[in-house]
Amino acid sequence: ETGVTQSPTHLIKTRGQQVTLRCSSQSGHNTVSWYQQALGQGPQFIFQYYREEENGRGNFPPRFSGLQFPNYSSELNVNALELDDSALYLCASSLTGTGLNEQFFGPGTRLTVL
Amino acid sequence: AQTVTQSQPEMSVQEAETVTLSCTYDTSESDYYLFWYKQPPSRQMILVIRQEAYKQQNATENRFSVNFQKAAKSFSLKISDSQLGDAAMYFCAYSMNRDDKIIFGKGTRLHILP
Numbered sequence: 001e002t003g004v005t006q007s008p009t010h011l012i013k014t015r016g017q018q019v020t021l022r023c024s025s026q027s028g029h030n031t032v033s034w035y036q037q038a039l040g041q042g043p044q045f046i047f048q049y050y051r052e053e054e055n056g057r058g059n060f061p062p063r064f065s066g067l068q069f070p071n072y073s074s075e076l077n078v079n080a081l082e083l084d085d086s087a088l089y090l091c092a093s094s095l096t097g098t099g100l101n102e103q104f105f106g107p108g109t110r111l112t113v114l
Numbered sequence: 115a116q117t118v119t120q121s122q123p124e125m126s127v128q129e130a131e132t133v134t135l136s137c138t139y140d141t142s143e144s145d146y147y148l149f150w151y152k153q154p155p156s157r158q159m160i161l162v163i164r165q166e167a168y169k170q171q172n173a174t175e176n177r178f179s180v181n182f183q184k185a186a187k188s189f190s191l192k193i194s195d196s197q198l199g200d201a202a203m204y205f206c207a208y209s210m211n212r213d214d215k216i217i218f219g220k221g222t223r224l225h226i227l228p
Contacts, residue, residue, distance in 0.1 A: 042205050042218030043120075056215055091169060091194070092216075097149065103216065106158035 002027050004093050004106035012112045013081050021076040021109045025093030031055070032074040034066060037088040049074055050096055078111075085086060086113045116141045118208050127196045128227050133215035134181075135191045137206030143167075147215070148182065148226065149207040150191045152200075162204070193224075201226045209221050 005024045013019050025032050031050045035043035045058040063079040072093070078085055087111035088110050092103040117140045127133035139148065150162040165173045165182050172180050177197075181190045193200055206219040 035216075040220075042207075042220050043216070045215040045217070048215060058215065090159060092159075102161065103165075108157045110157075 003062060004091060004104050006091055006106040006109050008109060009107070010112075012101050012114065014114050015065070015081055015083060015098075016111045017081050017113075018077065018079045019081060019111060023074045023076070023090075023091035023093070023106055024106070025072045025074070026104050028106070029093035029095045030072050031094045031096045032068055032072065033075070033092045033094070034043075035090040036060070036077050036085075037090060038084075039087070043090055046076070050109075060076065081113045083113050116143075116146075116208050116217050118206050118219035120222050122222045123220070124223045124225065126225040128191075128197055129198060131196055132192060132194045133194075133196055133224065135204055135206075135224070137189045137191070137219060139187050139189060139206070139208050141187070141208065143210060145210075147209045147211065148180075148189045149209070150180070150189075151180070151205040151207055151218070152202045153205065153221070154202040160204075163191065163227055166171050195227050198226050198228065200224060219221050 004026050007022045033048040034046040037043040046060050047057040049056045052068045065077045068074045088108045090108045092105045094103045133164045146167045148165045151160050152160045163175045163178050178192045179192045203221045205221045208217045
């Protein structure tokens with residue numbers, strides 16, 4: 001069974017640029033959630049995708065957008081990067097609809113915005 | 115809105131001793147889930163223990179146990195026989211459902227002293 005993977009591990013961008021982060025869900029999982037973890041803070045929920053549709057969103061501006069693909073992998077896109085977007089971005093996958101729907105987290109992508 | 119509060123930014127414990135991490139939360143719901151997650155330096159968020167609010171019995175997983183006080187909205191984690199590998203950030207978290215968005219506290223950094 002393959003766990004949740006994320007790419008890249010680290011990324012450095014400059015203010016105003018756009019970035020795409022990727023997440024491969026655990027085998028058999030159909031739901032992906034994205035979280036932003038600023039330094040010294042707990043993760044904050046960005047949004048969740050279930051069967052390729054957005055299924056809930058946290059308090060993040062529209063320049064944070066996402067996609068989920070038919071194989072249930074997912075992308076997080078951030079446009080017009082700001083310095084405060086520097087954070088660890090975590091994705092978590094789960095299997096919705098069975099009652100056995102624990103969220104399993106990936107190792108994260110560390111984004112630095114200069 | 116639901117909130118999770120961890121009032122201990124850092125704690126230390128001698129190896130083989132017992133330590134308790136505190137957490138309080140606020141919600142108007144009667145059914146929900148509470149979690150303790152561990153985040154080692156590798157950054158991967160690992161589920162330590164889960165408590166369903168409708169269950170009166172406190173959850174236990176090997177050396178980890180919780181003290182769930184629903185009326186007081188308190189959810190503490192006890193680690194017995196502390197080991198060097200327990201050193202990590204510990205996050206208390208809340209969710210309406212097991213696959214719903216997770217609301218995290220700010221975390222407690224636990225140091226294990228040899």
